[in-house]
Amino acid sequence: MEPVPQKCYIFCLSGYITGCESWVKEKGKKGVFNHCVFRGEGPGGKSKGKKKSKEEEEREERKEGKKEKEGKNKGKPGVNLKKNFIIPQAEELSEDGRPEVDPEKGEESLLTPTENEHDPLALEKILCAVKNNGILMQGMATQLGSMQSDISLIREDLAKIRDRVLNVEKTVDSLQSDVDMLKSKTLISVSENHRLQIKLEDLENRSRRYNIRIVGFPEGVEGRQLIEQPKDVIFNNLGDEHFSCTFQIERAHRIPGGKPIPGKLPRAILMKLLLSMDRDTILRRARECSPIEHQGTKLLFFPDFARETQEKRRSFAEIKKHLAAKDIKYSLQYPAKLRVIYNGAFQFFEKPEQAREWMERMGI
Numbered sequence: 001m002e003p004v005p006q007k008c009y010i011f012c013l014s015g016y017i018t019g020c021e022s023w024v025k026e027k028g029k030k031g032v033f034n035h036c037v038f039r040g041e042g043p044g045g046k047s048k049g050k051k052k053s054k055e056e057e058e059r060e061e062r063k064e065g066k067k068e069k070e071g072k073n074k075g076k077p078g079v080n081l082k083k084n085f086i087i088p089q090a091e092e093l094s095e096d097g098r099p100e101v102d103p104e105k106g107e108e109s110l111l112t113p114t115e116n117e118h119d120p121l122a123l124e125k126i127l128c129a130v131k132n133n134g135i136l137m138q139g140m141a142t143q144l145g146s147m148q149s150d151i152s153l154i155r156e157d158l159a160k161i162r163d164r165v166l167n168v169e170k171t172v173d174s175l176q177s178d179v180d181m182l183k184s185k186t187l188i189s190v191s192e193n194h195r196l197q198i199k200l201e202d203l204e205n206r207s208r209r210y211n212i213r214i215v216g217f218p219e220g221v222e223g224r225q226l227i228e229q230p231k232d233v234i235f236n237n238l239g240d241e242h243f244s245c246t247f248q249i250e251r252a253h254r255i256p257g258g259k260p261i262p263g264k265l266p267r268a269i270l271m272k273l274l275l276s277m278d279r280d281t282i283l284r285r286a287r288e289c290s291p292i293e294h295q296g297t298k299l300l301f302f303p304d305f306a307r308e309t310q311e312k313r314r315s316f317a318e319i320k321k322h323l324a325a326k327d328i329k330y331s332l333q334y335p336a337k338l339r340v341i342y343n344g345a346f347q348f349f350e351k352p353e354q355a356r357e358w359m360e361r362m363g364i
Contacts, residue, residue: 217269255269315351337349
């Protein structure tokens with residue numbers, strides 16, 4: 001049996017550790033000394049075991065030569081290592097900083113002494129690496145500190161942005177409620193405005209219920225004659241016995257506008273009667289006695305309505321012509337409602353589109 005060394009010396013970055021070889025190996029298996037290299041020694045400082053091989057003898061010779069060189073270079077800057085302590089070369093370290101392990105021998109390869117175990121340059125490389133690592137760690141710590149300050153600033157900015165977003169959301173909610181309220185009020189205002197327009201149109205038509213328009217009366221009659229001549233024409237053609245004894249024309253004037261050129265239709269005359277029943281009588285008798293002529297010109301009698309009502313009644317012009325061509329009786333009632341008598345039945349239309357659809361269905 002080979003005697004087991006009683007002591008093992010371990011060199012690591014923290015210093016020297018002394019203990020029995022079995023204790024060191026047990027700690028090494030648990031990963032305590034994975035980054036350390038050690039060599040066992042027997043009593044007297046020399047290792048006991050088998051006979052040295054040629055390679056070991058040559059290695060010892062090289063060690064003695066290095067010792068002589070160290071003695072000559074004594075006093076020069078560097079680090080003197082104690083005997084039998086092994087420092088791994090920088091090129092022998094793996095990427096994670098641990099010594100390279102021989103895949104065939106495993107962890108036992110770390111116990112084998114190397115040729116450069118007393119090389120001071122190897123220790124300098126290790127110390128430089130450690131120093132660089134410290135500088136790197138210090139730089140990383142500085143960067144982490146700056147990153148933490150930046151993150152704190154970002155958090156503050158995010159908090160401010162969050163507060164602003166919350167304020168904007170509250171403002172938008174209040175504005176949305178205001179918009180909804182304004183929409184409802186607008187709808188109410190639109191409906192109310194439409195109702196008032198209808199009412200205003202009706203009031204204007206009622207204020208014009210005493211008026212009558214005469215189209216076709218020759219130009220050149222002005223002043224007082226514009227009242228007397230139309231009155232004589234009405235009595236002579238429509239019969240004065242159909243009117244009240246108080247028949248009277250209060251005012252009469254031409255529709256404003258330039259005087260037409262010869263051959264064109266003369267301007268209409270607008271007359272205001274004293275009684276509305278005399279106006280209704282003129283309109284009724286004019287339909288019954290049509291056509292009515294004066295000085296070779298055909299006279300037409302129309303009620304006077306507001307502009308909006310006139311446009312509504314004028315929209316039925318094409319339909320009235322078509323019905324007249326088909327010899328179908330019709331009438332335009334107040335304010336703008338078309339009444340058609342067809343096959344003994346009455347049809348009423350408030351819009352031209354309705355009348356056209358009905359005529360298409362009936363094939364008229």
